[in-house]
Amino acid sequence: MNFEGKVVLVTGASRGIGAAIARAFAKEGAFVIVNYLQNKMLAEKVAAECIQLGGDGYAIQGDVTSEEAVNQMIEEIMLEAGKIDVVVNNAFKSFQFNPETRKLAWEVQWEDYQGQIDGAVRSAHYICQAVIPIMKKQSQGSIINIITNLVERPIVPYHEYNTAKTALMGYSRNLAVEVGSFGIRVNCVAPGLVYPTDASRTTKENLKELIIAQTPLKRIATPEDIAGPVLFLASDWSRFMTGQTLYVDGGFVM
Amino acid sequence: MLASGRRVYSIGERNSKMRITAGYIPNIGETKFDKKILKFQDLEVELPLLTLEQMQRVIDTVKRESAEILKSLSVSTVVDIIGYVTEQFLDRSSSYRQQAEKLLPIVTGYDEEVIRLGLTSFLKTFRKHELQRFLVEDLGNPLLLDHFQPRAKGGFSKAIGPELITHVWAGNVPALPIWSFVSGLLVKAGNIGKVSSSEPLFAGWFAKALAEAEPSLANCFAVVWWKGGDEKREKMIFEKSNLVIGYGNNETLKALKKQVPITTRFLPFGHKVSFGIISKSALDAHKAWRIAHQAALDVIRYDQQGCYSPHLFYVQKGGKVSPVEFARLIAGELENFEKRYPRRKLSMEESVALASWRQKEEMSTFTETGKEVLGTSTHQWTVVFEEEEKVFTASPLNRVIRVISFEKLEDILPYIKPYRSFLQTIGMAATPKELFHWAELLANVGVTRITALGKMTSPEAGWHHDGRFNLLDLIQMVDIESSAIVDSEQFAPYVD
Amino acid sequence: MTQQREIIEELSQFIKKNQASEEEFNSLALHIFNYQYKHNLPYQTFCRQKGKTPRLVKNWRDIPYVPMSAFKEVPLTCSDPEAAVRVFMTSGTTQGKQGKHFHSTLEIRELSMIINFKERFMKETNRIRMGILFPTEEKMPHSSLAHYLALVMKEFGTEDSCYLLKENGVHIQKIISELEHAEKTGEPFALLGASFSFVHLFEELERLGKTFNLPKGSKILDSGGYKNKSKELDLNEFYQLLERYFGVDRSNCINMYGITELSTQFYDDGNEVVPSIKTGPSWIRTRVINPLTGEEVPEGERGVLVHYDLANFNSVMAVATEDVGMAVDEGFYLFGRVQGAEARGCSLAVEEFIQLAKGTAK
Structure with missing residues (x-):
């Protein structure tokens, strides 16, 4: 897969899955825009790695839940690169994935939902609103939204998180219908439990074992495992796919 | 015998x-x-x-x-x-x-x-x-x-x-x-x-x-x-x-x-020169795509070589889908048609003419605000969008189309009129009332055929050629x- | 040191060295592209529109090229056009708009010309008596060819070198006396000028029934084609006539190919066989492309020439011509300007339309 000359924006790319996706694109020659919220040092390290890997990297701060910040960021990218070919909406609002301490349904406040919906749908929406005019002009573009396999099988009902990610899947499908006429594709990648990431650092071993036992490929995903399907959906190889969700969980969901 | x-x-x-x-x-x-x-x-x-x-x-x-x-x-x-x-x-x-x-x-x-x-x-x-x-x-x-x-x-x-x-x-x-x-x-x-x-x-x-x-x-x-x-x-x-x-x-x-x-x-x-006119009434969220599809069809049929093939589309402002969005929709449709009905292989002369035309249009986007040149060198088509451009120009053909926005048909008529003896077909998407009103105006500047978009290149039997x-x-x-x-x-x- | 100065220094070294590996060429090309992207704003917009910015371009082949016609539309320069020391202009074509090439300094352009001319035309000779079949720089201050000829005469001509044109055509008496002088003394003589001036000269000499036999070491340089100024001559016939009228071997009749929009010229090694192969020095490279895709055409196929001239540091390095050519190992064949495309159907062609528009404007 050759991404030379392609401009790829990955949100929340200073660490974890986002960083792995950024590196994977760079390895194929892409110019990767490494968006981050707080961790400048880590983001710049990822950008430097992108260059080492044969692509190019550019760390750029931007709060994706702020419309103004998003527009500013996209403008800056356009000045630097002149175009955006691929967007990976990977950033999300931090969440404690702990099946034991999670909120029970009757404990969840609307604000909990709102926070997660803002983190997932609102941020993706701002980014999409900003890049779609650019992609329309190019008559092509690929948007990939990172969700979770919990949307299909909520093995742990993290209400606010799962609901927000499910909403993002619905958002993606509707968007796919509308922008398909302009040659723009919108798809989702739904990883299972990915370890290690900051979000999964506290996940208990017994849950991991439970998941492994029920996973045909008998292990837990690494961040690098997620990158492959993302690159596929970004590439011309998937040129006739849109509105789809690829589950990347070793067969846990099927 | x-x-x-x-x-x-x-x-x-x-x-x-x-x-x-x-x-x-x-x-x-x-x-x-x-x-x-x-x-x-x-x-x-x-x-x-x-x-x-x-x-x-x-x-x-x-x-x-x-x-x-x-x-x-x-x-x-x-x-x-x-x-x-x-x-x-x-x-x-x-x-x-x-x-x-x-x-x-x-x-x-x-x-x-x-x-x-x-x-x-x-x-x-x-x-x-x-x-x-x-x-x-x-x-x-x-x-x-x-x-x-x-x-x-x-x-x-x-x-x-x-x-x-x-x-x-x-x-x-x-x-x-x-x-x-x-x-x-x-x-x-x-x-x-x-x-x-x-x-x-x-x-x-x-x-x-x-x-x-x-x-x-x-x-x-x-x-x-x-x-x-x-x-x-x-x-x-x-x-x-x-x-x-x-x-x-x-x-x-x-x-x-x-x-x-x-x-x-x-x-x-x-x-001859032919073109399309699209009323804002045809440009709602539901119908716009079909209109763009029909318009693109007129463009790809024999790569615009016919006298009835469109050189440009005038698109009225004020619809749910704006003229620039419509231009982008046509671009998307041209790309889709390219997969089904690829463009004829162009000669070196045609390629050079097209490439230099395209680059010239690209250069002019520096000075003309609102202008867009859609499609890249990897595409077999080009769509140029211009905001109320007060000109009437021919396309170099071979799947190159210009989309120009307008407010009232009366505004663009003066720019069309000088070409009276060269005008032929109009592909139109408009309400019945507009159809007849605009037909009157266009007839006066020399147009001889008005048809539906998607039908520009297939005149009906017995049409009055020119x-x-x-x-x-x-x-x-x-x-x-x-x-x-x-x-x-x-x-x-x-x-x- | 200003950025421009830095580039000039680097370029001078590069040109003086006159040999470059792919990496060396690539690295300086990218450096200059960076500079032009930053300082030539219309070009920057153009590159951004193409999605090819210095950030994304890693190979000189990917540097966005502008069509020659772009020089007519906008001032393509990295420095203030008002402050240009020299502006070269293309001869007005059909649309009447002239392409303008602004120069903030002539330093690099002249260095490029001198080193290249010495290598390709003068060779081991240091000076030669020259006759120029072209107007002077004073007469045509915006002609890049006039500047070129004036420069080479100054740098490589003997003191007796002179211009051989007068107000309305070739100065035939002067030409004859120069040529006879060369014949008599045996001093090598170089005739340089626009191709169409030679065509005029043929006509004059035919009328007078005169031919010459210039001494060994004499050379001829023509440039620029005929551009409707005179009757079209077959290329082969042109060099036959040069040989017949002046007694200069076709291998010593050199054609220079240059365009106003560039700062470096191409030469062939004589025209025993036409078309001849054109080559340039180490600081210019040429790609033969399919104009629609910008991709290089397969070897042996015709395409359009795009030149990447590092000496064009102040404007745009990469310029797409409308010249058809074919790449060969050492250089390229030049087949001339691409002809206008013909209408294939019954739809009005753009050319026709333009004629019409002109007609209605009257």
Whole structure:
């Protein structure tokens, strides 16, 4: 897969899955825009790695839940690169994935939902609103939204998180219908439990074992495992796919 | 009466190149002709190149036989024959159709699917019931072509077709010559057609199929080739013709006209400009895509080479889908069509012209705000969007279209008006009220045809090509005035 | 040191060295592209529109090229156009708009010309008596060819070198006396000028029934084609006539190919066989492309020439011509200007339309 000359924006790319996706694109020659919220040092390290890997990297701060910040960021990218070919909406609002301490349904406040919906749908929406005019002009573009396999099988009902990610899947499908006429594709990648990431650092071993036992490929995903399907959906190889969700969980969901 | 000289069509392998014979020569008592070879990729087309003397004999033969045989047939018989031949070319299992689908893509460079769809949509116009429409449209009473018919004003009239019509066809839009050829046949004229070097095949096939369908007509027409601008030959042929129908750009037509003597009528069909107009009422979230789809279809059909193909689209502001969004929708559709119906491979000259045009448009986006050039060098199409650009410009064609926004149709009319004599078709998407209102305005600036988007390249049977009549322009009327009839009564043997 | 100065220094070294590996060429090309992207704003917009910014371009082949016609539309320069020391202009073509090439300094352009001319035309000779069949720089201050000829005469001509044109054509008496002088003394002589001036000269000499036999070491340089100024001559015939009228071997008749929009010229090694192969020095490279895709055409196929001239540091390095050519190992064949595309159907062609628009404007 050759991404030379392609401009790829990955949100929340200073660490974890986002960083792995950024590196994977760079390895194929892409110019990767490494968006981050707080961790400048880590983001710049990822950008430097992108260059080492044969692509190019550019760390750029931007709060994706702020419309103004998003527009500013996209403008800056356009000045630097002149175009955006691929967007990976990977950033999300931090969440404690702990099946034991999670909120029970009757404990969840609307604000909990709102926070997660803002983190997932609102941020993706701002980014999409900003890049779609650019992609329309190019008559092509690929948007990939990172969700979770919990949307299909909520093995742990993290209400606010799962609901927000499910909403993002619905958002993606509707968007796919509308922008398909302009040659723009919108798809989702739904990883299972990915370890290690900051979000999964506290996940208990017994849950991991439970998941492994029920996973045909008998292990837990690494961040690098997620990158492959993302690159596929970004590439011309998937040129006739849109509105789809690829589950990347070793067969846990099927 | 199958004359051996009419070996019109044969395929033979020679040096791994396919060689076919084209054109159609009636029986003039000899079968040996000089040859002109036209080369198209792996195909060689061999056309008979007649000496002036042979040409003279063709003219004499066609004149004589069409007077004796064609003119003795009733118009309904002629319609039956043409309709039958048309059905053969529509039938995908017939050998004629199969050859056309196989060879026309090679000769013209158009994609096979484009040819297949284009042929069907075009030929449908010449089925029996559509031919009847041609007749009624122009003549009211088709029997005028057979016998003297009573007229409302009194007296009787008959429509007489010319002894000889010479057609000078042009361009590479496949099968297009059939339009004037069929018109000529309907008025029972002798017809000699000169094919263009860029599509020398179809007219000859049609002639051959006619002769096969009705062998008695075999000597009533000819399909030949000579090098355009061969003044001596043109002068000689035009001298013997009653009517010359010429196609081409004004330069070519001017040159032709110079060779036409005063006693021969000349019907020139010059190059034209067509465009589309889309009302804001057609641009809601639900309908916009379909309109863009239809508009793109008009663009890809024969890569805009037809006189009815759009050069640009005027799109009204104020709809749910803005003009620039509409331009982007067309771009998306052009890309989708590219996968189904790829663009013809362009020559170096065309490529350079297109590339430099495109780059020039790109450069001008620096100074013109709101302007967008859609598509990249990897695309086989270009869409340029301009905000209320107060100009009317031609497209370099080959899937290049300009979208221009407007407020009121009245605003753009002054920019269109100077091109009055070059305007032809408008593809329109508008409410019935707008349709008629705008039609009035456009008619006044010289437009001669208004049709739906998606139909620009498929005019209906009996359309008034460039505002003219298909048949009326070919015939002359002969009147028997009522006084002659009244007067004749007294000489009847049964007069009381 | 200013950025421009830095580039000039680097370029001078590069040109003086006159040999460069792919990497060296690439690295300087990218450096200059960076500079032009930053300082030539219309070009920057153009590159951004193409999605090809310095950030994304890693190979000189990917540097966005502008069409020659762009020089007519906008001032393509990295420095203030008002402050240009020299502006070269293309001869007005059909549309009447002239392309402008702004120069903030002539330093690099002249260095490029001198080193290249010495290598390709002068060779081991240091000076030669020259006759120039072209107007002077004073007469045509905006002609890049006039500047070129004036420069080479100054740098490589003997003191007796002179211009051989007068107000309305060739100065035939002067030409004859120069040529006779060369014949008599045996001193090598170089005739340099526009191709069409030679065509005029042929006509004059034919009228007078005169031919010459210039001494060994004499050379001829022609440039620029005929551009409708005179009757079209077959290329082969042109060099036959040069040989016949002046007695200069066709291998010593050199054609220079240059365009106003560039700062470096191409030469052939004589014209015993036409078309000859054109080559340039180490600081210019040429790609033969399919104009629609911008991709290089397969070897042996015709395409359009795009030149990447590092000496064009102040405008745009990559310029797409409308010249058709074919790449060969050492250089390229030049087949001349691409002809206008013909209308294929019955739709009005753009060319026709432009004629019409002109007509209605009158």
